Amino acid sequence: MIGRLNHVAIAVKDLEAAAKVYRDTLGATLSAALPQPEHGVTVIFVELPNSKIELLEPLGADSPINAFLERNPGGGIHHVCYEVDDILAARDRMKAQGARILGSGEPKIGAHGKPVLFMHPKDFLGTLVELEQA
Numbered sequence: 753m754i755g756r757l758n759h760v761a762i763a764v765k766d767l768e769a770a771a772k773v774y775r776d777t778l779g780a781t782l783s784a785a786l787p788q789p790e791h792g793v794t795v796i797f798v799e800l801p802n803s804k805i806e807l808l809e810p811l812g813a814d815s816p817i818n819a820f821l822e823r824n825p826g827g828g829i830h831h832v833c834y835e836v837d838d839i840l841a842a843r844d845r846m847k848a849q850g851a852r853i854l855g856s857g858e859p860k861i862g863a864h865g866k867p868v869l870f871m872h873p874k875d876f877l878g879t880l881v882e883l884e885q886a
């Protein structure tokens with residue numbers, strides 16, 4: 753069911769410092785910083801020829817990445833995002849397979865303007881998984 757790898761996300765405390773590593777050290781092409789208040793994060797996308805890296809900084813006291821950054825103060829890989837053709841069909845399949853959908857269970861609009869859902873890391877080998885409708 754899952755298709756292309758849309759992005760790998762890295763959570764960081766300081767987005768500008770993280771951008772500098774990817775822009776200056778690794779020589780990558782970066783988007784501008786995009787605040788995503790619905791998701792409690794500010795995002796910079798690193799554009800790669802075959803995928804993206806999503807640099808995430810907490811936005812607001814209730815950010816879903818705060819606890820992760822307390823556990824990983826130097827930053828770390830936070831989630832992977834796979835594309836699906838139909839997000840509601842994907843959600844229903846995940847539920848039928850016993851996977852836990854996070855939040856309300858309804859898709860939110862993600863940083864690319866497309867519907868996204870998250871699934872519990874304990875159901876996916878210790879990795880938080882995001883699904884995005886392509």
Ligand SMILES: C[C@@H](C(=O)O)C(=O)SCCNC(=O)CCNC(=O)[C@H](O)C(C)(C)COP(=O)(O)OP(=O)(O)OC[C@H]1O[C@@H](n2cnc3c(N)ncnc32)[C@H](O)[C@@H]1OP(=O)(O)O
Binds near residue numbers: 761788
């Ligand atoms: C903009 C958008 C986009 O791309 O379009 C985005 O990506 S927004 C990206 C930000 N949004 C999200 O992440 C939304 C979905 N995330 C969430 O609902 C939350 O972050 C949870 C995944 C439920 C985790 O919340 P919290 O850290 O408070 O949970 P918790 O302390 O109860 O953790 C439960 C267990 O899961 C583990 N755990 C927590 N976060 C994890 C992660 N990112 N990767 C792997 N394991 C993780 C904890 O270590 C803990 O394990 P132990 O029990 O063994 O100690």
Ligand SMILES: [Co+2]
Binds near residue numbers: 759761806831882
């Ligand atoms: Co993401």
